[in-house]
Amino acid sequence: MNRADGYWVELADGVLARRYAELDLTVGLVVGGERALVVDTRGDRAQGAELAVAVRAVTSFPLAVVYTHAHFDHCFGTAPFVDAPVNAAPVYAHPGCAAALAAGSEAQRAEWTAHYRELGDQETATALAGSPVVAPTALVGGEMKLDLGGREVVLGHPGRAHTDHDLTVDVPDAGVLFAGDLVEQGAPPDFTDAYPLDWPGAIERLRATRPAIVVPGHGDPVPPGFVATQHEELIVLARLCRSVLAGDSTATQAVLESPYPEATTRTALVRGRME
Numbered sequence: 001m002n003r004a005d006g007y008w009v010e011l012a013d014g015v016l017a018r019r020y021a022e023l024d025l026t027v028g029l030v031v032g033g034e035r036a037l038v039v040d041t042r043g044d045r046a047q048g049a050e051l052a053v054a055v056r057a058v059t060s061f062p063l064a065v066v067y068t069h070a071h072f073d074h075c076f077g078t079a080p081f082v083d084a085p086v087n088a089a090p091v092y093a094h095p096g097c098a099a100a101l102a103a104g105s106e107a108q109r110a111e112w113t114a115h116y117r118e119l120g121d122q123e124t125a126t127a128l129a130g131s132p133v134v135a136p137t138a139l140v141g142g143e144m145k146l147d148l149g150g151r152e153v154v155l156g157h158p159g160r161a162h163t164d165h166d167l168t169v170d171v172p173d174a175g176v177l178f179a180g181d182l183v184e185q186g187a188p189p190d191f192t193d194a195y196p197l198d199w200p201g202a203i204e205r206l207r208a209t210r211p212a213i214v215v216p217g218h219g220d221p222v223p224p225g226f227v228a229t230q231h232e233e234l235i236v237l238a239r240l241c242r243s244v245l246a247g248d249s250t251a252t253q254a255v256l257e258s259p260y261p262e263a264t265t266r267t268a269l270v271r272g273r274m275e
Helices: 045-058 095-119 122-129 199-207 224-245 251-257 262-274
Strands: 007-012 015-019 026-031 036-039 063-066 091-093 143-147 152-156 168-171 176-184 213-218
Touching: 007 213, 015 045, 026 045, 026 168, 026 213, 036 045, 045 122, 091 095, 095 122, 176 199, 176 224, 199 224, 213 224, 224 251, 224 262, 251 262
Parallel strands: 036 063, 063 091, 176 213
Antiparallel strands: 007 015, 015 026, 026 036, 143 152, 152 168, 168 176
């Protein structure tokens, strides 16, 4: 993998998304008049170091970090940010994110290190295996407003969706909202740790802020119409999950009616039963 494959997409003055071919990942940077906020840090220490250099090429302001959720590709790259000379602080996250990292980070590391070794990507496997997990230092249970110096950013938890601890990052003056994996552009939503019955409600609350641009955790930034379409798909899937749970239809019927591929739909059905 080429670790220099990232590139910035300027969404508004001082609001940027950084795109990567690896996992089709998208992270973010919001620059105010005095401080800046990094939205997710990539998946290992080496990847995080690349991002830190890229961020420092944009701004020399003091940095803070926010995790949109606890999946490794969004937060295992934090060490280069909190270490000297960057010294980013605090690291914001939902309390459930902190709990998920404490309980499951080593399982994620083992799973994805094995994945990269099987792909023959020894460089990424080795980097991931040696990456410390940085716990959040500032917990956001509902909504928190941050002053970056003349620019307000709103961190919000819209409810259970992709995980039980998703955070969004709203930049109202720019009309940009970083959604993490609540919105997926390049692939269907991932239901591995999801709450498919609740996810539509979270998207409804996200849409209520009326962003002009939504930045997904994977894929290109999208307009409101894309989010509206994905919202409708999630509503359909939630209805199918409820129908199967009630015994009114079968999993096979749900797969046939689902807007998503079979594997995605079956994962959602399993998660729906857990809800």
